[in-house]
Amino acid sequence: AYRAITVPDLVQQMFDAKNMMCACDPRKGKYLTVASIFRGRMSTKEVDEQMLNIQNKNSTFFVEWIPNNVKTAICDIPPRGLKMSATFIGNTTAIQELFKRVSEQFSAMFRRKAYVHWYTGEGMDENEFWEAESNMNDLISEYQQYQEAEADVQDEFEDDEDFEE
Structure with missing residues (x-):
């Protein structure tokens, strides 16, 4: 069955170790910084809430000594063929x-x-x-x-x- 992707789905997938493009497990390190770019029609408030939520639930995986170390951007034009997508770049000590x-x-x-x-x-x-x-x-x-x-x-x-x- 097909199900439309949601902002919480995108955020969960961004931080999922299976979706990393290098052979390291981010759960074995801490994120120094994160940048994410969302594309598609979505609420800025929802994106901010979901990103904050994942940081709060997983605070041990983020260094505490770099304040505001997660940045997001939203482009309201979706990629061709999709309703929404996200690109994630994370600098983690797990590397x-x-x-x-x-x-x-x-x-x-x-x-x-x-x-x-x-x-x-x-x-x-x-x-x-x-x-x-x-x-x-x-x-x-x-x-x-x-x-x-x-x-x-x-x-x-x-x-x-x-x-x-």
Whole structure:
């Protein structure tokens, strides 16, 4: 049976791990930022409510130290052949899973110098591979730190005499 898609359906599908376009599970990390673009005739109020609802229900999957980290936009012209659609872009610390796998595969191949001659033959220096590996490991560490970071609101406002609690 056919059923028309609704705004709650779109929002649920956007955050569903099965719909991610990379091999990582967002439930194993935290969202730093999210941008979503909705297309079609829909209520701005309903979109805002649904997005807020999913953030409140899943607050452990969003970092608390970046305020207003979910942005939405609505274009009232639907895509051809559909009543409504949504595009979702999320920066999640779960991406470190994928980076770790790529890094492990790269390291295993690079230790054996697999394919390196093709690159050095085209003018690359072997040190560029070491640097790339180091950059990837730094990126993994950075995402790990972001995942573990906590909001330190008290320290943030200590120097601000105008702040009222």
